[in-house]
Amino acid sequence: MKRWSICMVLVFLLAGCGYFSSDQNLNTQNEETTDIVSPFQHVNEDGEIKETPRNKPFSTYQKTTNFLLIGVDSRGEKNSRSDVIMVARYEPTDKTVKLVSLMRDSYVKIPEHPLNYGKLNHAYYYGxxxxxxxxVEDNFGIPIDHVAIIDFEGFVSVINTLAPNGLEVEVSEEMIRDLKLAGEPGKRVLKGEELLGYVRFRHDAESDFGRVNRQQQVLISLKDEAVKQLGSLEGITQLPDLLSEMFKHVETDIKLQDYFSLGATFVLNPVTNVETLRVPVSNSFENKSYDHVGAVLQLDLEENIEAIHQFFSDEGEGG
Known part of the structure; x- marks a missing residue:
């Protein structure tokens, strides 16, 4: 399986990277998977190991594309649940990224669930x-073009690579106690493992709702760090090494060839608009409990599907 960083996918989208793909690229994806010796090598038809060219001509991607971004509640276990579920919609012609966070406790129909229904994050555990x-496609009507997955180790590596000096965030008194941080509440710079704890924190009145907001905040902040690092000629020369590190930690179905096109077009088509949405939207769910899954969010699916469709339309607004 080729590897990519979930954060880098979103970071490059937010920073305005073009994305090049074609039907031929997609059709050859599975055939080429076993030919990757390292992120930057391949085996040719004669069985020889060759360096994959990094400077092929590229095209700016013009088609709106939906990425399913999955953060896995795992440190390497075989079976795990998805801790973060987001859809990033890249609209290159409008220079826009729209980010939808789907709350993991949403009660949905899961095709292979023993009782047909369960929490959204159980779907990853089962299949x-x-x-x-x-x-996601069946319940929310969102067609998914590509998938990227990251686990805890990969998240920390991405943070340390993109933001070695950390990110400034707002830390509450509850977080100070729960995460065993030194100092007082307020604006703080957190790094690696601390930021992992920050985006996973849920032990206050906002629970998962606050966590979703923090996840979106950190991803957008990572975008800003990527702009700083790669928004210059010197930064572009460092791109292959940066992407090589990112390439190690997360699974995706994005083609290696496109991996470089994303980075190479980093400064050519800057995103000027970033919008976010949380699903379920306000006043569109009830807190319920079922014996087979425990506490869930019982969604008004019709209302939430309409909110998503409106958000993805030209008139959509984040919420």
């Missing part, structure tokens, strides 16, 4: 990225 993708 991995394929079943989660199908569940």
């Amino acid at each position: 991995g990225k394929t079943l989660l993708k199908e569940t």
Whole structure:
């Protein structure tokens, strides 16, 4: 399986990277997977190991594309649940990224669930990225073009690579106690493992709702760090090494050839608009409990599907 960083996918989208793909690229994806010796090598038809060219001509991607971004509640276990579920919609012609966070406790129909219904994050546990993708598409009417997955170790590596000096965030008194941080509440700079704890924190009145807001905040902040690092000629020369590190930690179905096109077009088509939405939207759900899954968010699916469609339309607004 080729590897990519979930944060880098979103970072490059937010920073305005072009994305080049074609039907031929997609059709050859599975055939080429076993030919990758390292992120930057391949095996040719004669069985020889060759360096993959990094300077091929590229085209700016013009088609709106939906990425399913999955943060896995795992440190390497075989079976795990998805801790973060987001859809990033890249609209290159409008220079816009729209980010939808789907709350993991949403009660949805899961095709392979023993009782047909369960929490959204259970879909990944039962059937991995394929079943989660199908569940998102079936319940929310969002067609998914590509999937990217990151686990805890990968998240920390991405943070340390993109933001070695940390990110400034707002830390509450509850977080100070729960995460065992030194100092007082307020604006703080957190790094690596601390930021992992920050985006996973849920032990206050906002619970998962606050966590979703923090996840969106950190991803957008990572975009800003990527702009700083790669928004110059000197930064572009460092791109292959940066992407090589990112390439190690997360699964995706994005083609290696496109991996470089994303980075190469980083400064050519800057995104000027970033919008966010949380699903379920306000006043569109009830807190329920079922014996087989425990506490869930019982969604008014019709209302939430309409909110998503409106958000993805030209008139959509974040919420």
